[in-house]
Amino acid sequence: MATTVTMPQLGESVVEGTVVRWIAKLGQKVERDGPLVEVATDKANTEVPSPTAGVLVEVLAKEGAVVPVGAALCQIDEAAQAQAAPKPAPQPSSRPPPSQPPQSGDGNGPLRASPVVRNVAQEHGIDLEKVSGSGVAGRITKADVLSYLDRGGAGAASSGLVNLEGSADSHGPVVPAGSLSQPPPPRPSAPPPASPPASYGPTTGAPSIPPPVSAAPFTSGPVPLSLRAYRPPRYTPREGDQVIPFDHRRRLVAEHMVYSKVTSPHVPCCAEVDMTPLFRLREQWKQAKETGGRAPSFLVAVCRAAVQALAEFPRMNAVVQDETVILRKDINLGVAVDTDKGLLVPVIRKANEKSVLGLARALEDLAARARTGKVTADELSGGSFTVSNPGLKGNLWGASIINQPQVGIVRMGEIVKRAVVREIDGEDAIVVRQMMYVTLSYDHRVIEGVIGNSFLHRVRELLEEARFTL
Numbered sequence: 001m002a003t004t005v006t007m008p009q010l011g012e013s014v015v016e017g018t019v020v021r022w023i024a025k026l027g028q029k030v031e032r033d034g035p036l037v038e039v040a041t042d043k044a045n046t047e048v049p050s051p052t053a054g055v056l057v058e059v060l061a062k063e064g065a066v067v068p069v070g071a072a073l074c075q076i077d078e079a080a081q082a083q084a085a086p087k088p089a090p091q092p093s094s095r096p097p098p099s100q101p102p103q104s105g106d107g108n109g110p111l112r113a114s115p116v117v118r119n120v121a122q123e124h125g126i127d128l129e130k131v132s133g134s135g136v137a138g139r140i141t142k143a144d145v146l147s148y149l150d151r152g153g154a155g156a157a158s159s160g161l162v163n164l165e166g167s168a169d170s171h172g173p174v175v176p177a178g179s180l181s182q183p184p185p186p187r188p189s190a191p192p193p194a195s196p197p198a199s200y201g202p203t204t205g206a207p208s209i210p211p212p213v214s215a216a217p218f219t220s221g222p223v224p225l226s227l228r229a230y231r232p233p234r235y236t237p238r239e240g241d242q243v244i245p246f247d248h249r250r251r252l253v254a255e256h257m258v259y260s261k262v263t264s265p266h267v268p269c270c271a272e273v274d275m276t277p278l279f280r281l282r283e284q285w286k287q288a289k290e291t292g293g294r295a296p297s298f299l300v301a302v303c304r305a306a307v308q309a310l311a312e313f314p315r316m317n318a319v320v321q322d323e324t325v326i327l328r329k330d331i332n333l334g335v336a337v338d339t340d341k342g343l344l345v346p347v348i349r350k351a352n353e354k355s356v357l358g359l360a361r362a363l364e365d366l367a368a369r370a371r372t373g374k375v376t377a378d379e380l381s382g383g384s385f386t387v388s389n390p391g392l393k394g395n396l397w398g399a400s401i402i403n404q405p406q407v408g409i410v411r412m413g414e415i416v417k418r419a420v421v422r423e424i425d426g427e428d429a430i431v432v433r434q435m436m437y438v439t440l441s442y443d444h445r446v447i448e449g450v451i452g453n454s455f456l457h458r459v460r461e462l463l464e465e466a467r468f469t470l
Helices: 115-123 142-150 248-263 276-287 298-312 356-371 449-465
Strands: 002-006 016-022 035-040 045-049 054-059 066-068 072-077 161-163 174-176 266-274 318-321 324-327 333-335 337-339 342-344 385-388 408-412 416-424 427-443
Touching: 002 054, 035 072, 115 142, 248 342, 266 449, 276 298, 276 427, 276 449, 298 333, 298 356, 298 385, 298 408, 298 449, 333 356, 337 356, 408 449, 427 449
Parallel strands: 333 385, 385 408
Antiparallel strands: 002 072, 016 035, 016 066, 035 045, 054 072, 161 174, 266 427, 318 324, 337 342, 408 427, 416 427
C-alpha cells in the first residue's frame, strides 16, 4: 500500500513551496516523522516529515520545482523493501503541454508566477497573460516581467537582454541578445507642445526661445519615475574572484528589502539612552532565585520597553494593507536573529501578556530553533512590530529597514562608556555612564513625526527608569 505525500500548509499565508533537496533517497527506508524533504517558502526553509514508515518508491517533484499546497511530492510504500527498485524521477520539459498547464493550489487557474512576481506585475499594471515565461514548466520569473517592461510592454519577454555598450547608458536601448547587428528601434517622438506666445527681449527685440516642456501629459497625481533606461555596468569575474549565486532565502531577503524601501517612506529618528540603571537592575536580577544567576539580556529589556510603549501608542502596532492601516490588538513582537543562512525574524506571540522572564524564555527558544533550522513558517509570520539587535561590537547606531507590512522597527546600538553631563546637587558635573543609541525607523505614510518621536522618547524613558519586574 502506497501513501502519497503532499505539500503541507507551511504557514497561514503560504500557497506554495520550492523543493530544495530530497533528504530521503529513492529506495531508502524512512521512519514515521523522519525528515523527508526540505522545502523553501517565502518565510523559511522547512523539513517536511514522513507521515508514515516505509520505502520512498517514487519522487513526483524534483529539486527546484515549485509545488502548490496540496499537490503530490512523493509516494511511500509501507510494504516495500528498502532494496526495491524505485521508479525513476519524472523529467518535466521546460514548457508545460498546452492542454495541461500547472494548476494553482486554490483551483483558480494556471499557476504561472509566484506571489512576488504577481505583485511586481500588479504594481506596473502588467497582464501576465501577455508575458512569456522562461522558468521551469513555463513559469514566469521576475526577470521575465522586467524584460517585458524593458521592451515597453509591446511583446513577449526576452530571456537574454544585453546593453549595447555593456555599461550604464541612459541613452542606450536594451535589445535582445543575438540581434546586436540590427540598428536599435527609433524612439517614438512625442507630439510637439503647443507653442506659447513668443516673448521679446528688452534690448534686441528678438523672440526668446521658450524653455523645454516635458512631453509627458499633465496629470493631477504623481508622475511615476521610470528607471528602464539605467543599467549598471556588468562586471566580468576575474581569476580568484568568488561567484556566489543568491540562494532561495537571499533572493527573498533582497526582494523584501527593495520592496520595503520603495514602498515605505522611511523616517529614522535616534535617541541616546543612559543604560546605567539597567546595568544595576541586571545585577539585582542575577541575585533573584527565579533567574538561577542568569539575568535577562539588554535585548530583553529593550523588547519589554518596546512592548509597553506599543500599548501606549497603538498606531505603532499596526500593518498597512492597500490604502488602510490596521491597528493590531495583539502585540506580536518580531526579533531579528542572525543565523548561518541569513537573517530571520521569529515572532513572540502576544508579547504584551508576557513578563520579563517570559519574554526572555520565548526569545531564547525561538532564537535557538531559528539557528538550527527548527523554527516553523508560522513562527516567522504575523509580526506587528520588530526589534533589531545587530550585535555588541562596532555598532554605534544605524537605521533598519521596516519589516513589511509593519510600520516601525527599533534598532539597538552598542553600549559604550562615555563622559556625559549630569546635574548633581544642583551643579553640572561630568560623569561616566553606560550609553546606547536607539533608532526608530517608521513609515511616514501612516506615522507622523509626533507619534514616532513620542514613541521613541517613551522607550528611552522606560529604559532609563529601569523599573521592570521579573
